[in-house]
Every structure is written in C-alpha cells, then in structure tokens.
Amino acid sequence: MLIRGKQLLLLAVVTVSVLAGCNPLGFFTKRGMMAVSGRPDKGLVIVLPGIEGHSSLNEAICRGLSEGGVQYKIELYDWTSLLGPVANQRAEGRNRGKASDVAASIVHYKTAYPGRPVFLVGQSGGGAMVAWIAEALPRREQVDGIIMLSPSLSPQYILDVALRQSRQGIVNFYSSRDWLLLGIGTTFVGTMDGEHTSSAGRSGFEKPPLLRRSSAYDRLYQISWLPQMAQSGNTGGHMGSGTSSFVATYVAPLILATEWNSQVIDDIVKANAPPTATNAR
Numbered sequence: 001m002l003i004r005g006k007q008l009l010l011l012a013v014v015t016v017s018v019l020a021g022c023n024p025l026g027f028f029t030k031r032g033m034m035a036v037s038g039r040p041d042k043g044l045v046i047v048l049p050g051i052e053g054h055s056s057l058n059e060a061i062c063r064g065l066s067e068g069g070v071q072y073k074i075e076l077y078d079w080t081s082l083l084g085p086v087a088n089q090r091a092e093g094r095n096r097g098k099a100s101d102v103a104a105s106i107v108h109y110k111t112a113y114p115g116r117p118v119f120l121v122g123q124s125g126g127g128a129m130v131a132w133i134a135e136a137l138p139r140r141e142q143v144d145g146i147i148m149l150s151p152s153l154s155p156q157y158i159l160d161v162a163l164r165q166s167r168q169g170i171v172n173f174y175s176s177r178d179w180l181l182l183g184i185g186t187t188f189v190g191t192m193d194g195e196h197t198s199s200a201g202r203s204g205f206e207k208p209p210l211l212r213r214s215s216a217y218d219r220l221y222q223i224s225w226l227p228q229m230a231q232s233g234n235t236g237g238h239m240g241s242g243t244s245s246f247v248a249t250y251v252a253p254l255i256l257a258t259e260w261n262s263q264v265i266d267d268i269v270k271a272n273a274p275p276t277a278t279n280a281r
Contacts, residue, residue, distance in 0.1 A: 036062040036074040043072030043117040044109055045255060046102065048126030048133075050152070051088040053080035057242045061123060061149075061251075064244035068252020072117065077102055079129055089125060089152065090190055099132035106133070107141055117144040119255050123242050124181075127151020127172075127201060128192035134165040145260060146170045147251055149241035150178055150201035154191045159205060160214045168260040169219025173250070177225060177236030178202045201238075221265045223250075228273050 034054070038045075045065060049058035054076065062074050079098040080088045088095070106118055120143055122130035127148035134146060145168040163170055182199035190196050204222045207213055225236045232249040234240030253268045254260065 032078060034076045034078070036076055037066050038071055038073040040073040040109070040113060041116070043119075044106075044113075045070060045072050045074045045119045045121060046106075046133075047074065047076045048102075048120065048122035048129040049076065049078060049080070050124030050126055051080060051085040053088070054078040057239060058123065058126075060244040061121065061242050061247050064247025065121070065252050065255065067244060068248035068256075070252050070255050072119075072255070079126075086189060089192060090194065092192065092194055095125075095129060095192065096132050096136070099129055100136040102129075102133045103136035106137065106143065110141065117255075119143060119145045119147065121147045121149070121251065122151065123149040124201065124238065125152050125192050128153045131157070131159065131162040131170075134162040137165045139165075141165070142167045144168055145254065147254060148172045148201070149251070150174065150182060150238055151199065152182060152186055152192045153200045153205075154193055154195035154197050155200045155203050155206045156195070156197075157193055157200065157205065158208065159220060160216055163214070163216035163219055166219070169216075169221060171254055171260070171265065172200065172205060172220070172222045173225075173241050174201050174204045174222060175225035175234075175236045175240070176202060178238045181238040219260070221260065221262065223265065223269065226269070226273075231274075232272070 047058055047061050049055060058076055062076055065074055079095065081091065081094065110118065120130040120133055122128070128151060130146050130148060131153065134143060142165050146162060146166045148170065151172060159170060178201055182202040186199045187196055191199050204224065205220065207217050207220070225234065229246060232245040233243035234246040240246065249272050250268060257264050
C-alpha cells in the first residue's frame with residue numbers, strides 16, 4: 001500500500017511538472033544545441049533546461065537574457081532523452097556524458113574565440129548539468145560564471161570542482177516556496193545526483209565544515225527568494241525562476257558584471273527592491 005502511494009505521488013509530481021509550464025510535447029522536439037540569439041564574437045551563454053527538455057520555460061530564460069541586455073551568443077542545449085522526465089532526472093551516468101559533450105564544445109569555442117566570456121545557466125535539472133559541465137572541463141579551462149536557477153541537486157553536493165572551474169564562482173537562486181517539486185518530489189524521486197532529499201533549489205547548498213571546505217566556497221553566492229521578486233514574475237514556485245522578466249532583472253546583470261562578489265550580488269538585489277522594502281537577505 002505504501003509503494004502504491006509513492007507511485008501515485010510520483011505520477012502527481014510528474015504531472016504537475018508538465019502542467020506547470022513544461023512542454024507536454026517535449027518528447028517530439030529537436031534535442032541538442034540550438035542557437036537562440038546574439039554574437040559569438042562577444043561571448044557565449046549556454047542555457048540548460050530542466051528535465052522536461054526544450055520548452056517555453058527555457059525559451060523564456062533565453063529571451064530574458066536578451067531583454068536584459070546580454071548580446072553574447074545564447075545557446076539552448078536540450079540534454080534530455082526520449083525516455084521522459086523521471087528517466088532524465090535519474091540517469092546520472094548518461095547526463096554526465098552529455099555534460100562532457102558540452103564541455104568539449106566550450107573548449108572548441110574558447111579556441112575559436114580566445115578571451116571571450118562563457119557563462120552557464122541551468123534551471124532545475126539543468127542546475128545539476130551546469131555543475132557537471134564545469135567538472136568535465138580540462139583543469140586548465142574555466143567558464144566565467146555559473147548560475148543555477150532552482151537546481152535539483154542535493155544540498156550536500158560538493159561543489160569544489162565546479163567552483164574551481166568557474167572564474168567568478170556560482171550563484172544559486174533558491175526558494176523555500178518550491179516545496180512540491182524540489183521538496184516532496186525530489187524526496188521521493190531523488191535529486192539529479194540520486195539523493196532522496198529536499199533540493200538545494202529549495203534550501204540552498206550546505207557549506208562543508210571549515211576543515212573540509214576549500215577556499216573556492218568563498219565564491220559560492222546564494223540568493224533566497226524575496227517577496228519583491230514577485231514583481232518580476234517569480235512568486236517563489238518552481239517555474240518562477242525561469243520567467244523572462246525575472247531573468248532580465250536578476251540574472252542578466254550578473255552576466256554583464258565584470259566581477260562577482262558579495263557587494264555586487266547585494267547591489268543587484270537591492271536595485272530591484274521597492275523603496276520601502278527591507279533589503280536584508
């Protein structure tokens with residue numbers, strides 16, 4: 001009886017993920033790398049969708065980057081398979097293989113356009129993919145920044161390598177309101193890294209104890225959902241971080257910033273706060 005209850009819950013979670021903004025015909029869309037906009041001679045942003053694959057949600061992420069003033073080439077990489085969302089969530093071996101493919105394409109791009117910036121933006125399952133892409137890069141190669149939107153990774157996931165391979169570090173947008181898909185859903189189905197727990201996209205990443213923590217963790221920046229973000233379409237649920245207005249308002253400025261540090265992050269958040277709002281995070 002308990003197993004049947006879990007199966008029903010799993011079905012409900014997958015159904016909600018489809019109805020909440022994912023493409024129900026995603027099984028039949030073209031997979032792989034799709035150029036969306038921008039000029040490769042200026043820089044490159046690769047957007048990794050969630051387990052639903054190519055959908056209007058990730059198209060909105062790309063659109064939001066453009067609307068926010070990012071003129072770099074923006075590419076949407078659909079890493080998912082024909083087996084469906086749950087299989088995409090749990091196929092870690094296959095997914096890491098896809099991440100290695102993207103890492104190879106980044107090396108090729110950096111050879112063709114030396115010195116141009118490269119950023120990775122991943123939403124939900126794509127939040128795990130951007131970490132794995134960074135991990136798959138040769139040690140001498142780095143991306144300029146990694147941005148995770150509601151990532152489906154366990155809070156205890158060790159980010160040392162991904163942080164080392166990102167010049168400016170990692171920014172994680174998370175929300176305690178994301179209780180259905182990244183709370184109940186990943187507790188039963190599992191996160192992208194196979195842990196049955198609430199995700200870092202809901203609670204943030206846990207930093208290892210000081211004795212085990214690398215200095216790279218100084219470049220992990222975590223931004224919790226704030227009520228002010230509802231003004232840009234992000235009401236704190238799972239799909240909110242992918243709205244074009246939110247991306248234009250909070251994500252694009254990160255890509256356009258020359259450096260990341262706590263002050264830069266705070267300035268971006270405060271710049272979009274209502275005049276009477278408390279800016280403390």
